[in-house]
Amino acid sequence: MTHHPISWSEEVAKRKEELLHHTRAFLRIKSVLDPDTAREGAPFGQGVAEALAYVLKVCEEAGMKTKNVDGYAAHAEFGQGEELIGVLSHVDVVPEGDGWLTPPYAAEIVDGKIIARGALDDKGPTMAAVFAARIVKELGLPLKRRVRLIFGTDEETNWRCVNRYFQTEEMPTMGFSPDADFPLIYAEKGLTHLVWRQTAEDYRRAAAQAGEGPADRNISAILLSLEGGLRMNMVPDRATAILKPQAETAPALAERYRAYLDREGLNGSSHVTEDRLVLSMQGVSVHGMDPGKGINAATELVHFLARLQLDERAMQFVRFTDRCLYRQHYGEALGIAHTDEESGPLSLNTGIVQYAADGELVYHINIRYPHSHPYERWNPILEQQLHEVGLTQEVEDHLLPHRVEPTDPLVTTLQRVYREQTGEEATLIAIGGATYGRSLEKGVAFGPLFPGRPDSAHQRNEHLYVDDLLKATALYAQAIYELANL
Numbered sequence: 001m002t003h004h005p006i007s008w009s010e011e012v013a014k015r016k017e018e019l020l021h022h023t024r025a026f027l028r029i030k031s032v033l034d035p036d037t038a039r040e041g042a043p044f045g046q047g048v049a050e051a052l053a054y055v056l057k058v059c060e061e062a063g064m065k066t067k068n069v070d071g072y073a074a075h076a077e078f079g080q081g082e083e084l085i086g087v088l089s090h091v092d093v094v095p096e097g098d099g100w101l102t103p104p105y106a107a108e109i110v111d112g113k114i115i116a117r118g119a120l121d122d123k124g125p126t127m128a129a130v131f132a133a134r135i136v137k138e139l140g141l142p143l144k145r146r147v148r149l150i151f152g153t154d155e156e157t158n159w160r161c162v163n164r165y166f167q168t169e170e171m172p173t174m175g176f177s178p179d180a181d182f183p184l185i186y187a188e189k190g191l192t193h194l195v196w197r198q199t200a201e202d203y204r205r206a207a208a209q210a211g212e213g214p215a216d217r218n219i220s221a222i223l224l225s226l227e228g229g230l231r232m233n234m235v236p237d238r239a240t241a242i243l244k245p246q247a248e249t250a251p252a253l254a255e256r257y258r259a260y261l262d263r264e265g266l267n268g269s270s271h272v273t274e275d276r277l278v279l280s281m282q283g284v285s286v287h288g289m290d291p292g293k294g295i296n297a298a299t300e301l302v303h304f305l306a307r308l309q310l311d312e313r314a315m316q317f318v319r320f321t322d323r324c325l326y327r328q329h330y331g332e333a334l335g336i337a338h339t340d341e342e343s344g345p346l347s348l349n350t351g352i353v354q355y356a357a358d359g360e361l362v363y364h365i366n367i368r369y370p371h372s373h374p375y376e377r378w379n380p381i382l383e384q385q386l387h388e389v390g391l392t393q394e395v396e397d398h399l400l401p402h403r404v405e406p407t408d409p410l411v412t413t414l415q416r417v418y419r420e421q422t423g424e425e426a427t428l429i430a431i432g433g434a435t436y437g438r439s440l441e442k443g444v445a446f447g448p449l450f451p452g453r454p455d456s457a458h459q460r461n462e463h464l465y466v467d468d469l470l471k472a473t474a475l476y477a478q479a480i481y482e483l484a485n486l
């Protein structure tokens, strides 16, 4: 192209005060999910609806055409052409929590940082995208494609926003989401939330098929219950088992447990109440995408129980758990392990374990897998083994792996924009989590967090550097312009 080169950062600098004004006003709206004030047209409550209305007003004032899709999501569009470029961000925030140095909805600027819930995730970047689009529009640059800013409202909870939006609205040809990290995330693992269940009846059926009869004689104890974990995507930091001692006394069992804890370097305790022995284990909770970094209280406790002589059903439960889940963070023992050079290994987190002697055995499992090891390949192997022990599997949630070819013009263009403006190499990132970018059929995550900056999203004193807001706006402006002219 022969046009005079545009200084994107200068264009942003000219609008700095206005950008800061709107960003801060937007952050002062508490847009936390609030079912109590939900109504037609505001399915996630008043605050979220107000934040959505605010950002749409800024877009309308800039001359963009807006559409609010029943309050679930909205968009603002400009330009012309058959194809569409999408920029997807969200206006909802997670609850603020305690311990802030400045009020979480004051959006004060301290030491060059805007401090507010949503500053980084994702209202600051949302306003950056709005101003980026405004700059491209105000410069009157020729565009071959339409540009659409899409605003979601339920990213932090269930993504009901984009699910509803894309039922009726056009899917962009390509786009990006300013809701993660710079330089660029192009590959995300597949995510599953699996629930494995076994009722007492399921157990009896499986045991009968395997030719095992009830022979609960000379056992050390009956396992009455075991509970550990809160969420499928967290490593359990606490687990408790209740035993009813039989051939061994409660003090003898407690002593064995103490020795086990000492030997393994684990934290736990035991106490005796009437005829029961309660064993507690403390682990270390980390995010379920990297379970090897934590200590799983539930499976560490099971590993102890596996050395006792328990009642038949408990034996099956602890043996299966010990063999297949104890320190098996990559599904090795289940035969589903696989490593991909690009995205890393399949990971398996045992997030919740609940066992009741006369009730159900339930596991909540989080498996994250690279695109080169599809669900269809590993799931039958898993199902077969679950079947053998009378466990059934429900797929509570499943997000397919998401990936855009590194050679795709979407990726190479954004890389070039990043390199030109920052002077840094735009290294491509593959991750185990899920970014909003995967809601677009062909979408990547592009910012707003620059390399080396602490990630304060979802934490107290969440903040965005004013400089980073300006830099991101300039990057988004050029990105929009270049993608719209590919």
Ligand SMILES: [Zn+2]
Pocket: 090, 121, 122, 155, 179
């Ligand atoms: Zn976000």
